[in-house]
Amino acid sequence: MMGPAHSLSGAAAWLGVGAAAAAADRPMPWPVLVVGALICAGAALAPDLDHKSATISRAFGPVSRTLCEVIDKLSAAVYKATKKQGDPRRTGGHRTLTHTWLWAVLVGTGVSVLAMTGGRWAVLAILFVHLVLAVEGLLWRAARVSSDVLVWLLGATSAWILADVLNKPGNGADWLFSAPGQEYLWLGLPIVLGSLVHCAGDAITVSGCPVLWPIPVGNKRWYPIGPPKAMRFRAGSWVELKVLMPVFMLLGGIGGLGALGVI
Ligand SMILES: [Zn+2]
Secondary structure (H helix, E strand, O other): OOOHHHHHHHHHHHHHHHHHHHOOOOOOOOHHHHHHHHHHHHOHHHHHHHHOOHHHHHHHHHHHHHHHHHHHHHHHHHHHHHHHOOOOOOOOOOOOOOHHHHHHHHHHHHHHHHHOOOHHHHHHHHHHHHHHHHHHOOHHHHHHHHOHHHHHHHHHHHHHHHHHHHHHHOOOOOOOOOOOOOHHEEEEEEEHHHHHOOOOOOOOOOOOOOOOOOOOOOEEEEOOOOOOOHHHHHOOHHHHHHHHHHHHHHHHHHHHHHHHOOO
């Protein structure tokens, strides 16, 4: 899928988690619902950091371009080192290492540790990166016509405001994990979820997604998971724009209302 559909599915997934949490008697305070949905929308773009024309690789100018080159090389090297005889030869690293459950869990864990131990500036940095991505993803075309600097300013000011809102007692810095010292541990959850939702979105396109790696399937370690070929579609096709995106909006809306206890 393309950036906007990935972001929208990420936001909808977090709102769904909000509804599930409310049903399980651990309701999210509204700032957790909103910030989590935005982080998840941003994190749902992150796996494409292995592809130089992806939204995320252009989002932070030379910084993300350089990171993209490093991730692409690293992914290609890991692919080559771990492929079994059934995996095809390939040159680039797109849709390999960053499109796996293991990557999702490692990045999410890293962010949780950083958020818990790094203090206010770490939380601000995590919010900033993901809010910029959420703006790029959700407001795709609108963000493209404005300058990068404006989007960064918007990300920075909203990160600052939202971090203050979260910090107020009862607003959810300690949602789900309430022991002392575990504030913001939950920030890793929307990141893991966003990555996995991205993989699910790619799995239903023609090429599939090797999300199970390093668990082998038959004689392949990079088995492209996906539905039967006839049910797959091309990234950016009308199915994605006219069917999936409205469905994500609808599901997100229902999830959000469920999370807030309206329905
Ligand atoms: Zn992808």
